[in-house]
Amino acid sequence: MPTPVRIGLIGCGKNMATHVNRLLPNPEVQIVGLADPNPESIASLRERFPALQTVPDFADYREMLRTVQPEAVEISTPHALHYEQIMTALEHGCHVLVEKPMVLRAVEAREVIRLSEAVGRIVLVSYQRHYWPVFRYIRQAIAQGTIGQIRFIQALQNQNWYRRQRATRRWRTIPELSGGGQLIDSGSHLLDILLYVTDLAVETVYCLQERFDLPVDVNSALTLRFTNGALGSVAVVGDAPGIGAQVWEDITFYGSEGAIYYRMMGGVLDRAPLLEVRQHEGDRVVPVGDLPPASDPDTNFIEAIRGRAPVESPAICGLRVAEVTEAAYRSAALGQPVQVAEIAGEAARPA
Structure with missing residues (x-):
């Protein structure tokens, strides 16, 4: 049996329970850190999953990354926090599974893809369909x-x-x-x-x-x-x-x-x-x-980290959705059609 993939959890709310339910039975997974600014969320997750009682917890996910140095993280937090959390995790050398939407804007999605390729780490968006x-x-x-x-x-x-x-x-x-x-x-x-x-x-x-x-x-x-x-x-x-x-x-x-x-x-x-x-x-x-x-994002995440399977919901899917969503919100605000190429062009321009 290979050494388990050491995973840190960022965000311990109700949605994370779905991921933990799939991770804990996997013998190739070891959950090594819980990060959430709300101690009640961590307590609730531990109550549901007693196996997490001895896992170290942190109010700041960055402290978790520094302290336990996980090989991978799973992120389930408010949407606007995803970009910074993904980028920071990648900078710490972590593979990343993130809940949808991956990020809010196409320019952020392109930065995620750029950095993940630069550091050679996986980004998987939890699009379970x-x-x-x-x-x-x-x-x-x-x-x-x-x-x-x-x-x-x-x-x-x-x-x-x-x-x-x-x-x-x-x-x-x-x-x-x-x-x-x-x-x-x-x-x-x-x-x-x-x-x-x-x-x-x-x-x-x-x-x-x-x-x-x-x-x-x-x-x-x-x-x-x-x-x-x-x-x-x-x-x-x-x-x-x-x-x-x-x-x-x-x-x-x-x-x-x-x-x-x-x-x-x-x-x-x-x-x-x-x-x-x-x-x-x-x-x-x-x-x-x-x-x-059938499969699920968490199983695919571990298989992809091990090199046994391709990522079936990769970051490019997060980019495509970000482009269409951003165009939709702009269209609703302007009251007129919006070309997705406008959004893609803005994302491609240097900051």
């Missing part, structure tokens, strides 16, 4: 030409986000910490998976948003034009009934030769996602067959 069998299948089917060239994408995501955030008024409703509302939060997952499974790039974004009584966006309506000429209609609805924080997603990929339909209601245990593939010729329904195996 990359590891779901259904999206692995969709990506393969599109790449194999099952529905031809993508011509239109329709995507809807809704969640009981607004009422939950209005009731708690935590960091997600503070623009300086969140960087935005539902679009940059759960909507980040939706934008990412559309780009990932199609391997398309967005050319133009037109976005309208509604905040209601919050200082951040709740509902967003995006019209997209992709560089291959395809169009997209993306709706991110934060004011919807739901089961806790679970989401409903409804996505259709229309191609020149057919379409792929995906429907999912999160939190409904007895309802599997609907996946159907149809082709124009003969109105044929394509048998889906067995789906690819």
Whole structure:
């Protein structure tokens, strides 16, 4: 058995529990430090996972990096903190797994990629849909030409986000910490998976948003034009009934030769996602067959550090989402379409 990968955790809130739940059973992992400015968060995580009782804790993640010198870190903190934490961890020679969104701006994303390549360390964005069998299948089917060239994408995501955030008024409703509302939060997952499974790039974004009584966006309506000429209609609805924080997603990929339909209601245990593939010729329904195996970001992180697997949700995905998200927020502010190339050009210019 090789020496375990020594991992420090940055941010010990509720979301980190999902990662710890996957890390602790892995014999190739040793959690060596917990960092969070809120001691209650650390106490709560230890209460849920007694194995963490003897792990050193720190109020400042930089002190953890200096003291325990982890080989890798996992970051689950407010969005606006990600950039500095990623860059500091890379400067300390750490591999990095970071929650979505990777960063807030495209210029930050390019700096993350530049530094990670310079120091030879992995940056993995925790976009878990990359590891779901259904999206692995969709990506393969599109790449194999099952529905031809993508011509239109329709995507809807809704969640009981607004009422939950209005009731708690935590960091997600503070623009300086969140960087935005539902679009940059759960909507980040939706934008990412559309780009990932199609391997398309967005050319133009037109976005309208509604905040209601919050200082951040709740509902967003995006019209997209992709560089291959395809169009997209993306709706991110934060004011919807739901089961806790679970989401409903409804996505259709229309191609020149057919379409792929995906429907999912999160939190409904007895309802599997609907996946159907149809082709124009003969109105044929394509048998889906067995789906690819499942995995998760934490397992892939360790496998990639060991050199046994490629990073399946790399930093370039964080950059693509940052470009589209930044263009969407600018479009909503200006009331006009925005070219993604404008955002990419700003990111590429020297500071």
